[in-house]
Amino acid sequence: MRMTELIIVMIYFIFLVVLGLITQKKVSSSDSGIDEYYAAGKRIGPVVNSIALLSAAGSGGTFMASVGTTWELGLPYITSFGIGCSVGFMLAGLLVAKPLRNSGKITISEFLIDRYEGSVFLKVLIPVIIIIGSGMYLMSQMKAGGLVTSYITGWPYEWGLVIIALVFIFYVSLGGMLAVTWTNVLQGGLTLLLTLAIIVAGIAHLPMKWTDFIAHAAEINPTLGTFGESFSVLTYIGAFVTWAAAISVTPHLIMRIFTSDNAESAKLTLNYTTLVYAFVVIAPAYTVVPHVANLGQSVMENYSSDMWMLLIAEKFFGPVMMGIIVAAILAAIMSTTDSLLLALSSAVAYDLYSGVINPNAGKEKILKVSVILTWVIGIAVMLLSLNPPAFLMVFYTAALGLMVSAFFVPLLLGIWWKEANTSGAIAGMLSGAISFLVAFTLFELPQNSEILISLPLSFIIMYVVSLRTKKNSEHVLKKMDGYHKNAHS
Structure with a gap:
């Protein structure tokens, strides 16, 4: 058991629990409890929100598994992944x-x-897809948390998984998105510290010239x-395509748009995150991986x-x-895990339960219920x-592909095309x-390539069906105009 590391991690988790209890009190006393729980009251500025978004996007697979994944799958894979993410933030x-x-x-x-x-039908279909994906x-995040906990305690992976999972679940259940936002800022800072430290150390411990070491x-x-x-x-x-499109639709990431204090702030949040995330993903691959x-x-x-x-x-x-x-590392894992748990519970409790059942x-x-x-x-x-799955990054990229x-x-056409119905x-x-699930489960296709079939098919079918069915009402067209209003309108 690594006692020094364990003590530091325990102090960190105690701090998080205290913060969760504080936010639980704030949520329960607020007149807008739903907005507080799921959208942090819609008042988060772009700087804080971009750090929180970096933390939510920077999962356990990104920061812990990237070195092993890069060694096993190659630098081209991690590069396509990182560039795709950066393009995704810009597109979103x-x-x-x-509009969102x-x-x-x-x-x-x-x-x-x-x-x-x-x-x-959509009230049921959308939450079901979110729950699966x-x-x-x-x-993949639970696996990463279990591995890290096993590392510091010396216990088997299974016990590490149970311990860390219970900590994650307990924390998210306390304060919802407000708790998640506050701690994601701290976790984002720790993530950047980890990245910079490991890059500097990787360069400082080069046994030979960097180009020779890579060779x-x-x-x-x-x-x-x-x-x-x-x-x-x-x-x-x-x-690349999966991640370039994923930022716009992934529930636990796109929730950051809804927490922004206004539309311009939401755009700035995504723009601030673009370059930083590419650096955090790609730089360690080229400085640390050769040490494997x-x-x-x-x-x-x-x-x-x-x-x-x-x-x-x-x-x-x-x-x-x-x-x-x-x-x-646990901060990176937790920041993604708590956002995912919140997205899952909102899909069932807010969208399915309050939207359909009650x-x-x-x-x-x-x-x-949440x-x-x-x-x-x-x-x-x-x-x-x-x-658990073999490669975290490959597995959760497939989850995003779904x-x-x-x-x-449907999201992009619903925002920008008035014929979409x-x-x-x-x-x-x-x-x-x-088509994605069929390609993923029944055919031996190259990994992560299923999206190249399912995404064009979705576009063609939605386009054709929309043109051949009932036109949108004036109410829908007016609603779409409202998506594009200026901040001062």
Whole structure:
């Protein structure tokens, strides 16, 4: 057991629990409890929100698993991933930030349902897709948390998973998005600290000139620098397309738009995050990954590749700094996990329960159901994570691919194309989601390439169905005009 690291992490978690209790009191005493719980009162500025968004996007797979994933799958994969994310933030800032914030809604489900005239079918379909996609994403974060907890306690992965999952669930159930926002700012700062520390240490401990070190690592592992060695070119394209589209529709990320204090602030939040996130993803891959060659074959065989970054960091730092780094990694994992848990509970409690099952439910009832569902969903995903996926980044990219396939086309056309109607949206969502799941589960396609089939299919079917079915009412057209109003209107 690594006592120094464990003490630092325990102090960090105690602080989070205290903060959660404070925010729970604020949420319960607020007259706008639903907005407080799910959208932090819609008053977060762009600087704070961009740090929180960086933290929510920077998951356990990004910061802990990236080193092992890059070694196993190659630098081209991590590069396509990082560039895709940066493009995604820019696209979301240009295409969806202002309309979503102007809509006055607090979840992407609520926006889509309102835009497409309250279709009961969509009220069920959208939360179901979010539950499947976000649940897959959450499994990868649970695995990362379990591995880190196992590392500092010395206990088996299964016990590490149970411990960290219960901490995550307890915290989110206390204060909702307000608690998540406050701590995500701290977690975003720790994430940047981790990235800078590991990059500087990786450069400082170079055994030879950097270019020679990269070449040496590539000789040991030809996969590292060879384009198309591990995967088909379609995998790199698919990863890029998935992440370029994902920022606009992923519930736990797009919730940051709804927390912004106005539409312009929402756009700035996404723009501020663009370059920083690319640096955080790509820079460690080119400075730390070559050190994997020095771990030794026995270490690489006995430890999951998702643990290799921690094992490399041990060679650079003492116990105190390792404690801070472990806390930073857990912060990255927690920031994504708590946002995902909140997105999942909102999909069931806010969108499904209050939107379909019990439309007359009051604030207290919805919040109570949300807290209960946070525990139910969290524990269910924890149990599924006992047998985790092999590569975190590949797995949660696939989870995002499902949500992109279902939501990206209906969202963008619903904002920018006045012919987009309810029938078209239903057809587009179903065709995108079903084709992705069929391609993912039944066919041996290159990894992450399913999106290259499902996304164009969703667009074609929604476009054709919308043109051949009932036109939108004047009420819908007026609503669309409201999405694009200026901040002062």
